[in-house]
Amino acid sequence: MPEIKSLPKKSSDLFGEELDAETLAELEKVLAADSEMAENWLKISQDSNKIRSTIKSTCPKTIEPPAPEIFRQKIMSRISVEYVPLKSLDWDEDDFPSTTSVMSWDKWKMPLLVLGGLTMGLVLGSWWQAYHDSDLRRMRQMPVQKVRVEAPTYTIETKQEDRKSVVIPQKLPTPPAHYHYPER
């Protein structure tokens, strides 16, 4: 990119006009980023001098529109019925949000505060819910002390041969004196 390094000090030599330092610095950046431009900028600019002067001589800077009075009247009639600028209304600027900037704080203050409040509420609600959930979960996961209540079981064991040889005595024998019935 030989031309980049040798940009003339006097920019009018190259562009036919004086460029301020900021514009010249920007041009250097653009040329550094685009090799095709860097290689051909000088030549294209110099070769354009003829075209530039021809454009200037053939394309007029001002052309009066046909029927200029009607042109203007039509605009005036349209603007008188279509729209009244906000500033024309007799409002105190302090009472009404500024319309000079889309990003005006006054214009966005209330919606942003409401949105912020809602978001905060949502976050706190979620946290509270999560806290409770974890509390319940903790309670559910607590070790349960199992108490097993076993019903008393009675087993009567009989032997097959005993069944056959059961003899129902007419009178129950009197137990021996040392015999004690088992406690129930």
Place this chain on the structure above:
Amino acid sequence: MTEPQSPEVQSWIERSQRGDSQAFGQLVELYQSRIYAMILQMVRNEADAWDLSQEVFVRAWKSISRFEGRSSFLTWLFRISHNMVCDFVRSPKNSPRMMWEDYMEHEVAPEATISSQPSLPDEALQNSELGREIAQAIRLLSPEHQAVILLKEVQDLSYKEIAEATGTSLGTVMSRLFYARKQLQSYLSHARN
């Protein structure tokens, strides 16, 4: 560079912002010929240029309360015009334009560039012929390239003003200007050969 805004123009702007349509009428009268010229040179049709120029001023009136004076009023009007013309040209209602790339595919082969022309005996005749060729070549450029060429070479806006008028960066303006000039030279070189 556009002429500095006179105090009178400044007062018209401020009065317009307060809803004074008569003051806005003064602004229309002052700038209508420049806006109309710019639009006509892009759309190449008087009726369309007439309608579009009207629309530019109506839109300017509607949003004049948002004009903050960071650029000149004329640059601001050029910006509205640029947006409107680009939308208009790209609208499917309008007949498809032959773009530069299409032209290059079908008509032009070499990528030669035009150099300084040899002097001819009748320079006026040569200029008028060249003027017609240049008008044709400009028509083949994309709306964005047309805009930078016309704003720079015809309306004499600075790079910064063109950047404001087209809503692009300074670097983009330089790049568009370079490629637009290159295309013009390429077309003219082909036309002459």
